[in-house]
Structures are given as structure tokens and as C-alpha cells.
Amino acid sequence: MTWRELYERARAHGDSATGYYNDNIRVDTPDGPVIVRIPIRGADMMDLRPWREDRVLAAISPHVRHAPRVLHVSADPPFQVHEFIAGDVLNDVAPRGVAVPAHVLDDVVRLFAQLAGVPRLPDVPESWPADGDTTAFARRLSALTQRVYDTYSAQYSDLFTALAIPADPLAPVDDLWRGLTARPFTCVHADVHRRNMIVGGGTTTFLDWELALWGDPVYDLAVHLHKMGYLPDEQQALIDRWAPVLAPEHTAGWRRDLPAYLTHERIKSAIVDAVRYSQLFARNGPYPYPEQQLIRTMAAKLNAARRHWGRPDLIDDRTVEAALRAR
Structure with missing residues (x-):
């Protein structure tokens, strides 16, 4: 063949x-x-x-x-x-709310340590932030999120209004990017989550490298924590293992900078997934999860972002469902 x-x-x-x-x-x-x-x-x-x-x-x-x-x-x-990688998708074995197999935390930390040893990726764009310029790297991330919002804000204005997404959604991260600690860049996967991990035979294989970047290793940790939705003790266990394994220069200042990246990821998810989920409902799938699970997930994403927007009140599932089905 x-x-x-x-x-x-x-x-x-x-x-x-x-x-x-x-x-x-x-x-x-x-x-x-x-x-x-x-x-x-x-x-x-x-x-x-x-x-x-x-x-x-x-x-x-x-x-x-x-x-x-x-x-x-x-x-x-x-x-x-x-x-072809034999095994089970981690999300099928341990969806959110279920503890991951014991070896997964070690496998994730091992992956991040191995990525720190990858030489500079080939063909780095001339406009790419200089090695170690974490502030420029972070601004590159939020500039794309802002561009997504600007691209869809008119077409999806009713959706954004119904979901109470503000007109300046990235305002909370602008100040957070100032004063990020300089760290040497590494290869970052930027999309390590339960649907991109195959478990079998006591090991984890990591799929879907299409979003890989040359950037801040603390960002990779933040994206992973945001997308995994670990149980609290699992998340702390992962962080406790991650910090000692990487070189000190790759973890310098992480305690301050990790929350900054998490803030951006929560806001990005609220914007991007509002559009994506609305599109899914408009064309009636295919759905990666059952519809009600998508609605609950979207509500959780919005509520995670709302506290950064100064909205401590929670948006409920019915409001989210009505907004997603309205298009």
C-alpha cells in the first residue's frame, strides 16, 4: 500500500x-x-x-x-x-474528577525535564521573542487571545453579552506580564491534557505536538495544570515533583509567574471555548463530550475567568446552555 x-x-x-x-x-x-x-x-x-x-x-x-x-x-x-500508540486515552480511564494512575504524575514531570534538554527548535521565526524574554513571550500569547476576541466580537456579540464576557477581557493580564522573571526558553508542548495522553503498560505517551513552542517552561506547567483539572492533592504533588527536577534557572520566580499564566489561560479558555462550543451546537456536533458535560464545562471555564474580571457571582448552566444554543 x-x-x-x-x-x-x-x-x-x-x-x-x-x-x-x-x-x-x-x-x-x-x-x-x-x-x-x-x-x-x-x-x-x-x-x-x-x-x-x-x-x-x-x-x-x-x-x-x-x-x-x-x-x-x-x-x-x-x-x-x-x-499507532497502543493503550487507553487517559481521559477514558480517568476523566476530570477521577485520580490519574499513579505513574502519570512522574511521567509528566519526566516529560517536562526531557523537554528542557531539547536544543533550540529549528527555524525560529525572526520575530520570535529573544531567549529568556518571558515578558515578550507572554505578550505574544495574550496578543493572539486578544486577536481571537477582536475577530469574533462582532459576529458573536450576543453570545459574549449573554455570557458576560467583558469588552476588555485581557485587561487583568496586562499588569501581570510586567516583571515576569527571565528564564531560559525550552521546547514546550503547550497542550498536555487528558485527551493527548495514552496510558498503557505503566507508561504515558504524549500526543499532538502541533502547538509546541520555544518558550517559557513555567508556561508549559500552567497550561498543563489548567487543562488537566487535577484533584487538589494531585496538583500539589505534581508541582512538588516538578520544581526540583528542572534546573534552577528554568524555575526561577515560578511561584509568582505561574498564577499569571494561569490567569491568562482561564481568560483564553472562556473566550475561545465560548466560540468553539457555540459552533459545535450550531452544527449539531460532533461533540467531544456529551452535550450537558460541555455545558457544565463551559460554565466552569467562565466562572474561573469571572473572578479575574471582578465578577464573583457565578454563571449557571441554564444561562450557558441558552447562550450556546441561541445561534
Whole structure:
């Protein structure tokens, strides 16, 4: 079977694990299963994506033990073939509210330590923040979030009003970015969460490297904590393991800066997922979770951001559901 035939079989398969930027289709071959990753045409760009995933995976392969191998890359038509990782998606084994398997915390910390040993990623854009300029890096993150808000604020004005998303949602982080501690940049995955982790045989493999960046390692920790929704004792255990494993220069000032990044991630999630979830309801799926779970999740995201917007009152599920279904 040629790579093109593999691609055509994946397109005809119709059963994929859909992300926001790629469809992931398992295709069985005589040599075993593989994953065909096909970009979603017209996907809304709501994350920084300056590096091609295959370039990232090639750069990290000598240093990161548990990441998929790229078997083939095609530019026309665009697709990648990755090795198939046997095991269970962590979210299926331990969704939010359920403790993760005991080895997962150690595996995550080991991943972050391995990423700190990856040399500078290839083809760093000329406009990319200088190594160690964490303030410029953080402002690059929030500038994209602001651009997402500006792009959709008119089209989704009724939604933003119904969900009480303010007209200046990024105002709380502007002051927080001032005075961030300078730290050497590392490769950061920037998307380590339960649906991007495969567990099996007492190990964890980390998928979906399309959002990887060259940046602040404290940011990687913040994104992970935000997206994982650990139980409180798990989160503290992870932080307690993370800090001693990385070099002191990579963790300097983390106690002040971690909350700053978490503030941004909560605000970003409220904005980005309000749009994404509304789009899901407008086209009636496909839903990554049951509809009521999506509604509860969206309410939780909004309530996490609202305290940074000076709104201590909570938004309820019914209000969120009405807003998401109104379009």
C-alpha cells in the first residue's frame, strides 16, 4: 500500500478522533495500525502554531522518550502518518474528577525535564521573542487571545453579552506580564491534557505536538495544570515533583509567574471555548463530550475567568446552555 493509498483509505474511513486542527484516523495495514493525521480545512486558528509538527517531533525524538514517531509527511495533499500508540486515552480511564494512575504524575514531570534538554527548535521565526524574554513571550500569547476576541466580537456579540464576557477581557493580564522573571526558553508542548495522553503498560505517551513552542517552561506547567483539572492533592504533588527536577534557572520566580499564566489561560479558555462550543451546537456536533458535560464545562471555564474580571457571582448552566444554543 502506498502512502497516497493509505491517505485515501483514511479519508474514506469516516471514523476519526477529531481535534480542532486535525482529524486522526486509525488505518490498519499488513504491518499493523497507523494514525493518519489530516488537517481540517478552514480551522479557526486560536493558538500559536509557528512550527510544523513533524519538525518538532524530529527535533525532540533524541530527547523525549514517549512521543509518536512520524512515518511519512506529505505536502500535497497535506497529511502525516504517525505510528499507532497502543493503550487507553487517559481521559477514558480517568476523566476530570477521577485520580490519574499513579505513574502519570512522574511521567509528566519526566516529560517536562526531557523537554528542557531539547536544543533550540529549528527555524525560529525572526520575530520570535529573544531567549529568556518571558515578558515578550507572554505578550505574544495574550496578543493572539486578544486577536481571537477582536475577530469574533462582532459576529458573536450576543453570545459574549449573554455570557458576560467583558469588552476588555485581557485587561487583568496586562499588569501581570510586567516583571515576569527571565528564564531560559525550552521546547514546550503547550497542550498536555487528558485527551493527548495514552496510558498503557505503566507508561504515558504524549500526543499532538502541533502547538509546541520555544518558550517559557513555567508556561508549559500552567497550561498543563489548567487543562488537566487535577484533584487538589494531585496538583500539589505534581508541582512538588516538578520544581526540583528542572534546573534552577528554568524555575526561577515560578511561584509568582505561574498564577499569571494561569490567569491568562482561564481568560483564553472562556473566550475561545465560548466560540468553539457555540459552533459545535450550531452544527449539531460532533461533540467531544456529551452535550450537558460541555455545558457544565463551559460554565466552569467562565466562572474561573469571572473572578479575574471582578465578577464573583457565578454563571449557571441554564444561562450557558441558552447562550450556546441561541445561534
